[in-house]
Amino acid sequence: MSMKELMLERLKKIENLEQRQLLKDMISGVFTNLIDYQQQMNDRLEQRLLDELKPDEQQFAIYGTVIAKEQYDPIHEYLFPIIPTDPERKVISMEEIKLAFLHQQPAVVCTVFLQCDSLQIQQLLSENRQFHGKLHTTAGDIDIQVYLRKQQIYSKEIEELYNTFQVNGIPWKTINHPYIHKFLDVHLTFQPLPQDEIEIIDMTIDLEEYEPYKKMNMLPLWNIERHKVKNAGFPVPAIDKVNFEHMLSIRKLGAEHSYLVVGDEATIRYVKRSENAITVVCPQDKAGIWQLIKVANVQQDKIGTLAYELFSNRPLDCFMQRLSASHPVAIHTAGELVRLIHSFNLAERLAFIDFEIIENEAVSSYSYALNPFLTEIISKPHHKKTMVLQFKAFKQDFIANDLLSFVVSEVQRHFYEYNCIGVWQ
Template sequence: MKELIMDRLGKMEDLQQRRLLRNLMSGVFLNLVEYQEELNRRLERRVFEEVGIHDTKHDIYVSMCRREEWDPLHDYLHPMIPSDTEPGRIDLGEIVQSLKEGGEVRLFSLFLECSYPLIQELLYSGRTFRGSLKTGRGQYGIEVKLEKDMTYIKEIEKLYHVFLNNGLPWKTVNHPYAYKFVKAVLTRIDGELAEDEEVLEISVHLEEYEPYKRTDLVPLWNIQRLELKTGGFPVPAADRVNYEHVLPLLKTGLQHGYLVEVNDDSIRYIKRSAEEITVVSPREKSDTWQVLKIASPFNSGMSRPGYPLMSNRQREDFISRYGHQQGQIVRSKGEIVRIVHSFAASEGLTLADVEIRPADGSQAITYELNRFITDEVRVDNGKWRMCLKFKRTDKDSQPDYLAEDLLSFLVSQVQMSFPEYRCEGEWA
């Protein structure tokens, strides 16, 4: 409005009339416009406050780095498995014993930097690969097969149960790297090993898959395990049965998210405030509690992970916040488009179309990230398929080998809102 007024004033040729009109506008009308704009801002702020604050403290950020590049002083990223930062050790006695019993031995994990369909093709083929095991007494030929490594997927499943026990809504974790690890399993060795031999080196050649092989990688996420002590003495809860244990958060940072790990029935429920967490438990004595700190991302420029940073962060969206508060799902194509494009991971992707198809045995290029969420009412067999067709609008936004994994993340989030269908992703 101000720009429009100034533009019209500038086009007036009579300087005397321009001066009079400018004084009139600046003295009365512009103040009225500013007052109205301020009222509009207050109304908008009030509406947003009533809907609730967009919770970003519990967003999960992930990445990966090589073992020798791991920075223990990184601002917010930590290893999913702390032991990954140390060189792996192989117990030769365990190998010898397992081979004698006709069993198989896991040697190490490999990361395959290729697309998900290519990894599935390799795992379903049942192929074996040749390699060598070098000890202090000589070198032995070995045969290995590859199996899916569930180590990091199980860590995500554990996190899901922690979210549930803390009374927080679950949002699919976008960790594409966790689903590309395979474990090399020893099936045969040429010759006989002695238990007192020391393993010096193990190598495996994956033939045409060799260019995709990566070793000694450490998956990271912004979760740190802490032990927090109760501030003060426990006080009786309102039910006069349990006790309230207050965990102050000022020292560890109020800008971060916190989850209390619950491994038994010692916690009834958890209350949250801006500066503390209150654990309601039948425990009478003050104690330490295992807490997961979900660190808020902070980039100081001093240390950066080797692989792209991924997250399940959602953009600021008033409609999604209001819908979440109401607990209702709008079952329309527009709602599916909104869900997909509300995530930062959808950058460079466009949902082109949605089709409902009958169930068949075809293999999708995407996979379900929330398989650990059980549905005791609906069965997966016989469900109609909801096929989400995507287009890539910017191929430089993410690496090509992660394309199907990003589709899987977006489709898995849609699946949580439409459990009556089996959601799949494909390229348009």
């Protein structure tokens, strides 16, 4: 209860109306303004404390959603395709199929988005089923058999992004993009094809009981855009007199956004950020063209209407979160576990109930690993104990397990001495 509410509550208990009115006038004239002033000073002090802690993780937050290709806005300010060429409608050619068969490689005829639970997708992939379909060609329809495999291209993009974060010295946080794990490649089984020069116009496939979940021509988006930038001037020797500083202007791209320089540890020593430029320190002594990754600073009120909910890995902006990000210390306690889980804005989706440490026993998990490329932590999984994280779902929809996997994968990054799995209670 605030001080104002407390005083009004006490005023109501004064039975003498004249005294109540007199005291009310005094409070309204003096104490109310004093309380407002004190509250303003407290807010300013709190903001000053927060401004002292400005972790990079707030600036490099990754957002993601999915839309139908026909709804994609190519001039959107914040959301871009994960693969820049995805918006182009591509139909595989008969020559490409024959060439894949000749080299005994998989012939991917299209990609589908399954709007269903992750466990259903795992079950479907484990069955190695084949489905019927048709190739609609200029010479008529051709019956085909297809099978499904998990789409890997988006996962590889995230792994490359992780490597870029490491080169730029930015702490990594698990990407919360629940939709990219529901894209499946449709592979054509080997079969004799017409030798005549015919063109494929379109294709259809029947996924039987999974047909209601099938979505064609879907496009995953995130707030990352790639640019090529030339040196702003000539390289100058760095302070170590071994490397050179390359200045890249970001004024035209938008100084309010965050940027990463694409490269590896052999070509980039470190990266510095100023108000309107990026400075790359590296052994290269000649000017050139650099690849930049722009992480757009998303303004939620300017996103517009989306058919699928927008998610991000940005933690809640509070003092404790900024303090822990600015002073990263491994604190493996139950309290730190709870703080980490509650640091994300998923309270309307799930609630943490409890956790349990058990021996390596077979436990049915509803979560899956989102950071399989984190191999720098040397450990033997079969020697670890299992941390079972129990959650309650407030909204059990087709991405519930994917959001659970995001939270569990973040816990796994911090509590790497355990095998972390998530379950619903």
